[in-house]
Amino acid sequence: xSDALKLYDAExxxxxxxxxxxxxxxxxxxxxxxxxxxxxxxxxxxxxxGNSRAGQSFWSLVKGLNTHVLPNTAGCHSVKEAVTTAQMxxxxxxxxxIKLEVIGNQDTLQPDVFGLCxxxxxxxxxxxxxxxxxxxxxxxxxxxxRCGCKILMPWGAPIGSGRGLNNTFxxxxxxxxxxxxxLIIDAGLGVPSHAAAAMEMGYDAVLLNTAVAKAGDPVAxxxxxxxxxxxxxxxxxxxxxxxxxxxxxxxxxxGQPFGKDSFGA
Amino acid sequence: MRIRxxxxxxxxxxxxxxxxxxxxxxxxxxxLTQAGKGCSWYAGGMLAPxxxxxxxxxxxxxxxxESLTFWKAEFSGTQSFGSIxxxxxxxxxxxxxxxxxxxxxxxxxxxxxxxxxxxxxxRFMAALYFQEEAHLDPRTTLENLTQRLTLEYDTKxxxxxxxxxxxxxxxxxxxxxxxxGFSAQASFKNLRGVKGEMLVLKSSEIHLKRPIRxxxxxxxxxxxxxxxxxxxxxxTMIENSERTRITARSIMELLNAAYAVHPAFGExxxxxxxxxxxxxxxxxLPRIKRIENKFAKGHVLHVNGLYRHGFLLAPALAKRVxxxxxxxxxxxxxxxxx
Numbered sequence: 001x002s003d004a005l006k007l008y009d010a011e012x013x014x015x016x017x018x019x020x021x022x023x024x025x026x027x028x029x030x031x032x033x034x035x036x037x038x039x040x041x042x043x044x045x046x047x048x049x050g051n052s053r054a055g056q057s058f059w060s061l062v063k064g065l066n067t068h069v070l071p072n073t074a075g076c077h078s079v080k081e082a083v084t085t086a087q088m089x090x091x092x093x094x095x096x097x098i099k100l101e102v103i104g105n106q107d108t109l110q111p112d113v114f115g116l117c118x119x120x121x122x123x124x125x126x127x128x129x130x131x132x133x134x135x136x137x138x139x140x141x142x143x144x145x146r147c148g149c150k151i152l153m154p155w156g157a158p159i160g161s162g163r164g165l166n167n168t169f170x171x172x173x174x175x176x177x178x179x180x181x182x183l184i185i186d187a188g189l190g191v192p193s194h195a196a197a198a199m200e201m202g203y204d205a206v207l208l209n210t211a212v213a214k215a216g217d218p219v220a221x222x223x224x225x226x227x228x229x230x231x232x233x234x235x236x237x238x239x240x241x242x243x244x245x246x247x248x249x250x251x252x253x254x255g256q257p258f259g260k261d262s263f264g265a
Numbered sequence: 266m267r268i269r270x271x272x273x274x275x276x277x278x279x280x281x282x283x284x285x286x287x288x289x290x291x292x293x294x295x296x297l298t299q300a301g302k303g304c305s306w307y308a309g310g311m312l313a314p315x316x317x318x319x320x321x322x323x324x325x326x327x328x329x330x331e332s333l334t335f336w337k338a339e340f341s342g343t344q345s346f347g348s349i350x351x352x353x354x355x356x357x358x359x360x361x362x363x364x365x366x367x368x369x370x371x372x373x374x375x376x377x378x379x380x381x382x383x384x385x386x387x388r389f390m391a392a393l394y395f396q397e398e399a400h401l402d403p404r405t406t407l408e409n410l411t412q413r414l415t416l417e418y419d420t421k422x423x424x425x426x427x428x429x430x431x432x433x434x435x436x437x438x439x440x441x442x443x444x445x446g447f448s449a450q451a452s453f454k455n456l457r458g459v460k461g462e463m464l465v466l467k468s469s470e471i472h473l474k475r476p477i478r479x480x481x482x483x484x485x486x487x488x489x490x491x492x493x494x495x496x497x498x499x500x501t502m503i504e505n506s507e508r509t510r511i512t513a514r515s516i517m518e519l520l521n522a523a524y525a526v527h528p529a530f531g532e533x534x535x536x537x538x539x540x541x542x543x544x545x546x547x548x549x550l551p552r553i554k555r556i557e558n559k560f561a562k563g564h565v566l567h568v569n570g571l572y573r574h575g576f577l578l579a580p581a582l583a584k585r586v587x588x589x590x591x592x593x594x595x596x597x598x599x600x601x602x603x
Contacts, residue, residue, distance in 0.1 A: 021504075024320040026457075027548035047514070050460075050507040057457035058504035061547065160482055210482075216366060 003237065005039070005204055007151060007182055008097065008129040010068055014039035015199065016229045017070070017184065018222065019209025026061050028218050033065050036222035040068045042099050042207065045092065046075035046085050059092055070131060072099035077112070079119045086123055098123060099131045099153070099186075099207075109159040109187075113140045117147060124148025133186050136170035138177055145181065152181055153207065156198065157188025160210040164194035168201070175202045192221075192228030199232025200240065266290070268590075269438040271428050273300030275308070275403070275575045276568055277444035278410040279583040282339070285418035287587070292438070293414075294426040296448065301407030304446055304541035307463050308403040308575050309489050309499050311476050312336060313348050315369040315395050317577065319485075322550055324598055325574055328581035335580035336401060340409060343401045346475040349373070349382065350393040353525055359480040360391060370395045384471050384527060400476050402491050403576060434556075436563035440590050443567045447506070447544040452567050453552070458506035458542030459572065462515040463499035466523060468533035471496070479522050486522035495536060498523045502543075502573070511540045546570040551582055552599050553589055566590060 004011040017040040023029035033041055043062045048055030062069060071089030076082040079102060086098040102119055104112030111133055117140065120130050124147050132144050136154045144152060154174060157163035165171055166188065175183060185198040186207040195206045206229060215221035266289045270277045273295035281291050297303065314329025336343045350370075352360040364370070370393045379386035381394065414420035430452060433441045443449055447458045473490040489497045501515045516538060523530040546552055546569075554567040568586055571578050588594035 024322075025547060025549035027546075030547070047503055047512075048505045050503075050505045051510055052507070054458075054460075054505040054507040057506055061457075214362070 003233070005182065007040075007131075012039035012068065012205075013037075014226070014229075015205040015233055016195075016226050017042060017205055017207035018212060019207070020044075020062055022210060022213035023218055026058065029213070030061070030065060032212055032218045032222035033067065035219055036212075036226040038067060038222070038226070039205075040070050040207070041065060042070040042072045042209075043093075044072050044074040045089050046073060046081070049085075049088060053088070053092060063093065068097070069093050069095060070097050070099050071095065072133075073101045075103070076101060077103050079115045079122070082115070082119045083122050086119075086128060087126075090128070096127060096129045097131065098128050099133060101133045110155070111135060113137065116140070117143045120144050120149055121147040131184070136167055136174050138174060141174065141178065145178075150181070151184065152178065153184045153186035155187045156185045156194065156206075159187040161188050162190025162211055163188055164190055165197055165201075168197075171198070171203070172201060189225075192224040195225050196228040196232035196235075199229055200235045202236050205229075266439045267292070267437070269294065269435075269441045270444060271433075271441060272296075272303070272444035272446060272448070273411070273422065274303045274305040274444060274446055275301065275407065275579040276446070276571055276582065277442070278407060278414070279335075279579040280442050280444060280568065280586050281414055281420055282410060282418075283583045283587050284590075285414055285420055291414070291418065291420040292423060293420060294423045294428050296425070296427045296445075298424050300411045300422060301404065303448075304461075304543060305403055305407060305575055307461065307500070307539040307541045309463070309476070309487055309497060310401045310403040310406065310576050311348065311487060311489060312343070312399040312401065312577060313395065313476070313478075314577060315367055315398060316348060316350065316478060317574065318368075319363050319366045321574070322548070324550060325577065329574070329577045331584070332577055332580040333397075333399060336406075336576070337399065339580075340401060340406050342405055342409070343399050344475070345399040347394055347396040348398040348400065348476040348478060349378070350395070350478040350480065351378075351385075351389045351391075351526070352480040354390065356480060356482060357391070359482060360393065363480060364393055367393075367395075369397060382473055382475070382477070384473065385477075388527065398476075400489055401576065406576070433565045434558050434563040436558070436560055439562045439564065441563070441565045442586060442590075443565060444569070446569065446571075447508070447542045449544070449567060449569055453546070453554070453569065455547050456569060457504075457545055457547075458508070459545045460503040460505050460507055460540065461500040461543055461573070462503075462511050462519070462538070462540045463497060464516060464519055464535060464539070465491070465537040466496045466498060466530060466533040467494050467536050468496065468529060469494045470529040470532065471527050477526055479526050481522060486519060488523055488526055496523070496530075496533070500573075506542060507540075508542050509540055511538050543572050543575075544569050545572040549573075550599060551578055553582070553585060553596065554600070555589055564590075
């Protein structure tokens with residue numbers, strides 16, 4: 001527990017966060033989340049709410065998973081939509097947490113960072129614990145922190161693309177620029193090695209959905225991601241070696257015969 | 266033996282037919298003014314057991330194949346032309362994934378697609394062809410079943426008849442089979458509704474012989490040819506229990522998909538927009554729940570959770586219902602409460 005991740009008022013032992021959409025069935029979703037011991041699940045409300053919060057039975061299922069629920073504003077394209085959805089989420093899930101998405105482009109689902117900052121400011125002032133889905137842009141990140149966000153969630157690649165970390169340079173400089181802010185890679189991961197790479201880089205957690213939900217075996221893939229997150233985190237904590245240009249043998253070779261004979265051939 | 270069936274959708278009517286064929290006396294109670302007007306009315310009617318396995322359990326393929334045989338034998342309107350799966354060129358990865366997850370298809374190249382569906386010439390570079398699949402028009406199918414039950418088997422239909430669950434164990438009937446779909450939510454711990462929206466378009470410019478499944482990263486859209494130049498486009502899958510209220514966004518997405526399959530759909534007439542709930546359990550598999558009365562009569566069987574597989578599963582499920590009633594058979598995949 002010494003390596004717990006602190007996000008607002010919560011301490012989490014797992015650094016894997018999973019989405020709850022696109023699974024073959026809610027039963028498979030629940031199994032994937034339980035077996036991977038994901039610390040947080042995110043759930044969307046915009047489209048599911050309907051007129052009278054008609055998404056209740058699915059939401060109860062998510063609540064029943066006994067993990068932290070991070071409602072999101074997926075599908076919101078304007079500040080007003082996002083703020084309204086966040087307020088409903090607070091009622092439905094009885095949490096101040098909100099994963100704030102304000103989508104700017106229908107094709108890439110990239111965040112509208114201007115709308116994002118505006119919505120973040122409104123929500124932070126209203127007492128929400130905002131998890132903003134943003135880009136690796138440092139000035140946007142600074143603005144979000146000034147608005148009151150205590151966590152940043154830069155994208156790895158466009159939502160659902162499975163391309164991994166598109167801009168490792170940008171993500172590295174973000175990590176270096178905000179050493180004390182919890183940073184979570186949100187979106188774009190495709191395979192566990194992508195998650196491991198993010199964690200090796202010093203990111204605090206990863207959040208993903210499609211890569212698990214659309215895998216042939218979502219339960220196995222969720223476990224694969226959980227292992228990768230753990231592996232990457234351990235690597236980061238262990239202070240990995242620097243890569244070098246020349247070979248560096250782990251045992252001295254000077255004075256040793258280095259021919260066929262020495263291998264007993 | 267007297268059997269009462271509550272709910273005249275595809276589940277209720279197929280159960281009725283199997284029991285009627287065995288010579289039992291059947292009463293069907295339907296809350297609406299006509300059989301099959303519930304969520305079966307909005308079904309696509311694709312008999313696509315191989316395609317569905319992309320996201321469904323293997324049981325769906327097995328029972329779906331059984332049902333496919335049933336429909337071909339029992340309903341002459343069943344169209345056995347297979348089905349075609351396509352993806353827009355930028356989503357070719359979706360088509361490859363679909364191919365990996367399914368079986369019993371062949372890859373088609375552009376010229377072969379045009380041979381099967383001339384109106385799709387030049388629109389797609391690759392497709393998957395599931396030759397053994399079929400489709401039917403749910404509405405005419407249910408009308409046909411209703412007629413057959415009435416004329417051939419003297420089944421009695423009672424309309425505008427809502428029966429409360431407290432009255433289910435009425436010993437006037439040996440068995441009451443509850444096929445109410447989502448209306449039976451209170452009888453199960455975990456039955457939820459999954460909203461589906463669909464539309465019907467009419468165009469004389471496009472002719473399709475078989476269902477076209479258009480892959481989309483978020484939900485599969487299919488276009489199913491019906492009689493009289495009609496096409497059913499469906500269906501959204503939204504995790505909420507709203508029985509009505511079709512949203513603009515959903516219709517926009519369905520139309521967008523239709524337009525992407527063929528731009529002439531842009532000039533098609535919108536004939537109908539529909540919406541209902543798929544009754545679903547957490548694993549999206551159906552359930553049979555048997556509640557035996559302490560007396561010799563008045564037993565109850567709840568049948569539910571056909572999810573998006575009403576026509577694909579109903580005949581196979583009805584066969585199990587008959588086995589449960591007559592021989593106390595037990596099917597472990599679907600008989601433990603979800």
